[in-house]
Amino acid sequence: MRKDAVQNRERLLRAARQLFADRGLDVPLDEIARVAGVSIGTLYNRFPTRDALVEAVFADRRATVADLAERALAADDAWDGFAGFLTGVCELQAADLGYNDLAARTAPVDGDRGPALMIEIVERAQRAGTLRGDVTLTDLAFVIWGVAATIAATRQTAPGAWRRHLALMLDGLRAGAARPLPGPPMSAGQAGAALRDC
Amino acid sequence: MRKDAVQNRERLLRAARQLFADRGLDVPLDEIARVAGVSIGTLYNRFPTRDALVEAVFADRRATVADLAERALAADDAWDGFAGFLTGVCELQAADLGYNDLAARTAPVDGDRGPALMIEIVERAQRAGTLRGDVTLTDLAFVIWGVAATIAATRQTAPGAWRRHLALMLDGLRAGAARPLPGPPMSAGQAGAALRDC
DNA sequence: CCTCAACTTGAGACAGGCCTCAAGTTAGCT
DNA sequence: AGCTAACTTGAGGCCTGTCTCAAGTTGAGG
Known part of the structure; x- marks a missing residue:
């Protein structure tokens, strides 16, 4: 995995961790991407489904x-x-x-x-x-x-x-x-x- | 209130009662109207908000x-x-x-x-x-x-x-x-x- | 029978969220 | 420096549900 991809993955996890904690599991994915400073497409690249993201956040x-x-x-x-x-x-x-x-x-x-x-x-x-x-x-x-x-x-x-x-x-x-x-x-x-x- | 309006109101209540009971309070309003055999517009005429309908059903x-x-x-x-x-x-x-x-x-x-x-x-x-x-x-x-x-x-x-x-x-x-x-x-x-x- | 206010209708504007993909960018190897 | 695979991008299609309103229909009083 390329370095920038790793970094984006981590940004996404950080943003998701925060937003899930504050607002629950149903936060819009667009918003997670926005807070992470990354496009929605990248979010889908790293985590193909919401479950995959949830899984990673709460592992x-x-x-x-x-x-x-x-x-x-x-x-x-x-x-x-x-x-x-x-x-x-x-x-x-x-x-x-x-x-x-x-x-x-x-x-x-x-x-x-x-x-x-x-x-x-x-x-x-x-x-x-x-x-x-x-x-x-x-x-x-x-x-x-x-x-x-x-x-x-x-x-x-x-x-x-x-x-x-x-x-x-x-x-x-x-x-x-x-x-x-x-x-x-x-x-x-x-x-x-x-x-x-x- | 006109006779047909009363009848539609009752049909809507019957349908809503059934659908709420089976599927919870978040059933789409379109579906209630469909089951009642009435258009969505009529539903809104009789019950301007979802709450009004819920209120009437569970009174x-x-x-x-x-x-x-x-x-x-x-x-x-x-x-x-x-x-x-x-x-x-x-x-x-x-x-x-x-x-x-x-x-x-x-x-x-x-x-x-x-x-x-x-x-x-x-x-x-x-x-x-x-x-x-x-x-x-x-x-x-x-x-x-x-x-x-x-x-x-x-x-x-x-x-x-x-x-x-x-x-x-x-x-x-x-x-x-x-x-x-x-x-x-x-x-x-x-x-x-x-x-x-x- | 006429009339009209009351009523019904459903297409369509709108909103929110999901997901894709063609085009553009970049890391990292040689 | 040049190349390529990996990666990013975001506009746009999709769907589901809400709500409106101009046009058409109808009950019921005169």
């Missing part, structure tokens, strides 16, 4: 989440690990509207060491007796989707409100006050399909 | 929610009333994707006897000691927003999944296992502003 997040997961498993207290993991992911969402959008459409940590780590986080806390036994990995999607919605709604007007939302969900996830959950949990397939269509 | 819901609220207050058990109210609202959302969209952008019951009834539902359950004391009316928005997101995501693939989401939130709202909530609750103004911008 680092995968590793960050994997780190969070490993730290969760390293925590002394299983519940603290579990709660800390969810809090960490939600903090990433709150810090970046683009990632917030993405999290709502993508299972966090799905490549790599993937869901395996997350399953272990859940099961460890369940073995410790602090996470209710009737929840499944797929139920965590409710936390992500829900908090994502709250972040999107309150970001301008009441940043930090999402922490109350999360706190309520965490209290609901604790073994203590658990009433049996209705219906079967979503299968992995159902959760995946749900992510696919919105 | 009945306001009354339905007010009914739910009154039934909640009439319940023997304050918690059952509270939980039943939220469940009722979420059922309305699950039954109609358009109303689901609307609920995420509008405080349920805001005209009329408005939030007064809802405040009473909350405070009654708190006096009974079953609803945690540190939640506010504005915190219920998290339930609506969150469940709305889950409904939108799972509607095709796992209908009913939202009931698990709601159950988790209700368990989090119970006094039993409550850990203190972080930060101050949203003010009514903040919640209103949040609804306004998304």
